[in-house]
Amino acid sequence: AQTVTQSQPEMSVQEAETVTLSCTYDTSESNYYLFWYKQPPSRQMILVIRQEAYKQQNATENRFSVNFQKAAKSFSLKISDSQLGDTAMYFCAFMLGGSQGNLIFGKGTKLSVKP
Amino acid sequence: GAVVSQHPSWVICKSGTSVKIECRSLDFQATTMFWYRQFPKQSLMLMATSNEGSKATYEQGVEKDKFLINHASLTLSTLTVTSAHPEDSSFYICSALLPPSGITDTQYFGPGTRLTVL
Numbered sequence: 001a002q003t004v005t006q007s008q009p010e011m012s013v014q015e016a017e018t019v020t021l022s023c024t025y026d027t028s029e030s031n032y033y034l035f036w037y038k039q040p041p042s043r044q045m046i047l048v049i050r051q052e053a054y055k056q057q058n059a060t061e062n063r064f065s066v067n068f069q070k071a072a073k074s075f076s077l078k079i080s081d082s083q084l085g086d087t088a089m090y091f092c093a094f095m096l097g098g099s100q101g102n103l104i105f106g107k108g109t110k111l112s113v114k115p
Numbered sequence: 116g117a118v119v120s121q122h123p124s125w126v127i128c129k130s131g132t133s134v135k136i137e138c139r140s141l142d143f144q145a146t147t148m149f150w151y152r153q154f155p156k157q158s159l160m161l162m163a164t165s166n167e168g169s170k171a172t173y174e175q176g177v178e179k180d181k182f183l184i185n186h187a188s189l190t191l192s193t194l195t196v197t198s199a200h201p202e203d204s205s206f207y208i209c210s211a212l213l214p215p216s217g218i219t220d221t222q223y224f225g226p227g228t229r230l231t232v233l
Binding site: 032037042043044045046047106107 | 147149153157158161164166172177180204206208212220221222223226227
C-alpha cells in the first residue's frame, strides 16, 4: 500500500523569505504522480504543483518548485518570496498511474507567513 | 478552467433528516468524481469514487446506505446523507477528475460543504 508522510505539522516563515515543506512517500510502483495542494482558511483545495514520476526535471510554477528525489522517495515543496496569501495548510498527495485517480494525502503542514 | 462547484456551502439540519449535496464540474466533463470528508485540523478522507452511469465505489468503513451517491451526468454528482446524526457533522468536499490530457490526470476540488446536524 502507498503512504504519504509529512513530518512537519506546522511551519512559519517571514514574508519574502523562502521555506521548504517536506514530503516522503512509499510505493513499489514506478508509474505515479505527486501533487501539492494548498488549503487556505476558506478551505478550498487548490492545486499548487504536480510532478510526473517519469520526469527527471523538477516541476516549477512561478514561486513554487519541487525537489523530486525518486530514489529517496522524497518530494519537497519550496516556496520562494513567501507572501501573506501563502498562509494555508499544504497537503502532499500521491496518485498511482493508471488508477481511477485516487489520491492519497499526507496529514498536512500548516504554514504561517508572518509580516 | 477546471472549475468545480458545490451546493450548498453550508447546511444545518435536524437529526434524522436527509441532506443532499451537489457537486458540479462547470467547464469540463468528469466521468469520475470523488467525495471526501474532512474533520477539523485533519487531512481529507476519501469516502467514495463516483463514476458516471455506474454505482459508486465506497471506501472501507463507509456506509453505502447512509451516504448515497448518484453520478447521473458527466457534470453532476450528488451525495445524500440519509438519516443524518450529529456524528455526521463534518466538512464534505468533492473533486472531479480532469480527463487525461496526455500529461496526467488531475483532481480539481469544489469549495466544500459544511454540514451541521443538530
